[in-house]
Amino acid sequence: MSPITVVDTERLGQTEFCECVACWLIQYPFSNCFSLPLPFTETPLKGEYVQGDKSFSDSSLFAHWGQELSPDSRRVALKMFQYYGYNGYLSDRLSLDRAIPDLRPDGCKNVTYPSNLPQVSIVFIFVNEALSVILRSVHSAMHRTPFHLLKEIILVDDNSDNGEHHRPYQSRPGFIKVVRHNKQEGLIRSRVSGWRVATAPVVALFDAHVEFSVGWAEPVLTRIQEDRTRIISPSFDNIKYDTFEIEEYPLSAQGFDWELWCRYLNPPKSWWHQANNSAPIRSPALIGCFVVDRLYFEEIGLLDEGMEVYGGENVELAVRVWQCGGSVEVLPCARIAHIERAHKPYTEDLTSHVRRNALRVAEVWMDEFKSHVYMAWNIPQEDSGIDIGDISERKALRKRLQCKTFRWYLVNIYPEMRMYTDTVAYGVLKNSLKTDLCLDQGPDSDNVPILYLCHGMTPQNVYYTSTQQLHVGVLSPTIDDDDNKCLVDVNSRPRLIECSYATAKRMKLHWIFTQGGSIQNKKSRRCLELVASNENEFGYQLSLQKCTGQKWSITNTLPGGSL
Structure with a gap:
């Protein structure tokens, strides 16, 4: 059996939804009919709630909302919050309109757009989403997209298990289509499922927890009509997960760090120089939701369906589009509010999926800069132990499209991204005297490196460069972020100072280091060593002193690098 079932709404019978939902779906007006069937009972279950339960006061859900609720209602609200990652209890009580x-x-408000714009298919992806949130997303799309421009709405249910999504939807014949996966495919493949059902010239791929602002569609469709190789992101605002209030976000481009987590960026200088805050913003990457010419999306290779769940696919798409002749824009005139969940629906920990997906992107698209992704994740570049799957088709796609290099992308599209081509070794740094302890950046505010039990996470990342600097902590992704911290000899004490500042002040930041040897400051000639200390919980502390021959080792060396 195919893992995808397409439900043709022309053949659907009467729904079991309340009357107001049915009339909404066929676009009859309604006003006060907003109650929805609730999946969580208001009746307390025996033993589930005790007056003064600490979980209530600890939950972020009740920090700014819900103080007036009864204990039983708070219990229901908390249960829904833990399930959805947002305030489903409140959503069920808000107007769909x-x-x-x-x-x-x-x-943006007095712009005239062409009358012959292409139609759009809006695809909503969801798994275990609150029904009221889905309906509000669809309702918002229908009422804030001009009737003649909205060809259809496609709902992709990625095998939800909460039951309330398994009822048929009633609609204008053929207008709302439902795709249900018989097994969970993840967000990436779900978006491709929605695209395959779409029939309009343009496809908008969104999460099913958004609300559209007026006038969002016309500027998007105009830019795509002018150039079909543009992929467009709206400007996002936040729907607060606890109160459902709309929080305005500043206008931003979209980018990523070297782990390929997406992030907001300051718009490029060229945009500011226009002195026109309604102008399109050139963007190195995509946060997630986007609008694209349906056929161009296929020509450029859709999304990488070899990726798992989600994370990194938006970066991969944007990098591919730029390197292969297209472009990515964020439009200030198209605003959409999006719920930023307190926790995600697919898995409690996305890290392993994002890491695997990031390595696929690195191996296909990033050329010599793939080392930066391995460094950021603190993974050996050779024999990483992570199965990223078959990437031969994606490499063939790149060759067929005759795409540019990743260096071209960094220089021309994402010049804000810091390059670390001078790194020769990275990982955790250990002293042979006590191999269960690692060099650690310690509390951010102290700028004093410490010894701590080895865990290999970001505070213990160390990078040694060909210029003999030791960077400790996170790799600073862009020039707009705080600089990297360098290990410096300050009055015979080890300190962490921003590298650019230490360089400008000609501080003692250069270290002679060979694998399995000492770490000696080039100027002071003092060595970084461990000394016994009763005051330290691990029995040792870091010191700069006359060299006694202590030996240090770092986890990974880059191919071609030497220590």
Whole structure:
């Protein structure tokens, strides 16, 4: 049996939804009919709640909301929050047709757009989403997208297990289509499933927990009509997960760090120089939701379906589009509010999936800069032990599309990204005197490196460069972020100082280090060593002193690098 079932709404009978939902789906007006069937009972279950339960006061759900609720209602609200990652209890009690503020720049509000714009298919992806949140997303799309531009809405249910999504949807014949996966495929493959069902010239791929602002569609469709190789992201605002209030976000481009986690960026200088805050913003990457010409999306290779669950696919798509002749833009005139969940629906820990996906991107698209991804994740570049799957088809796609190099992308599209081509070794740094302890950046505010039990996470990442610097802690992703911290000899004490500052002040930041040998400051000639200490919980502390021959080792060396 195919893992995908397409439900043709033309053949659906009557739904079991309440009357207001049915009338909403066929676009009859309604006003006060907003109650929905609730999946969580209001009746307390025996033993589930005790007056003064500490979990209530500890939950972030109740920090700004819900103080007036009864204990039983708080229990239900908390249970829904733990399930959905947002306040499903409140969502079920909000209007499906609520107004949201128009946060577009003033220059967007009197623009005239062509009358012959292409139609759009809007695809909503969900798994275990609150029904009221899905309906509000769809309702918002229908009422804030011009009727003649909205070809259809496609709902992709990635094998939800909460039961309330397994009822048929009623709609105008053929207007709302439902795709249900018989097994969970993950967000990446779910988006491709939705694209395969779409029939409009343009496809918008969104999460099913968004609300559209007025006038969002026309600027997006205009830019794609002008150039079909543009992929467009709206400007996002936040729907607070606890209160469902709309929080305005500043206009931003979208980028990523070297672990390939997506992030917001300052718009490029070229955008600021235009002095026009309604102008499109050139963007190195995509946060996640985007709009694309349906056929161009196929030509460029869709999403990488060899990736798992989600994370990294938005970076891969944007890098591929830029390197292969297209472009990515964020439009200030198209604003969409999006719920940022307190926790994700697919898995409690996305890290392993994002890491695997990031390595696929690195191996296919990043050329010599793939080392930066391995460094950021603190993984050996050779024999990483992570199965990233078959990437031969993606490499063939790159060759067929005759794409540019990743260096071209960094220089021309993402010049804010820091390059670390001078790194020769990375990982955790251990002294043979006590191999269960690692060099650690310690508390951020102290700038004093410490010894701590080895765990291999970001505070213990160390990078040794060909210029003999030792960077400790996270790799600073862009020039707009705080600089990397360098190990410096300050009055015979080890300290962590921003590398650019230490360089400008000609501080003692250069270290002679060979694998399995000492770490000696080039200027002071003192060595970084361990000394016994009764005051330290692990029995040792770091010191700079006359060299006694203590030996240090770092986990990974880069191919071609030497220590």
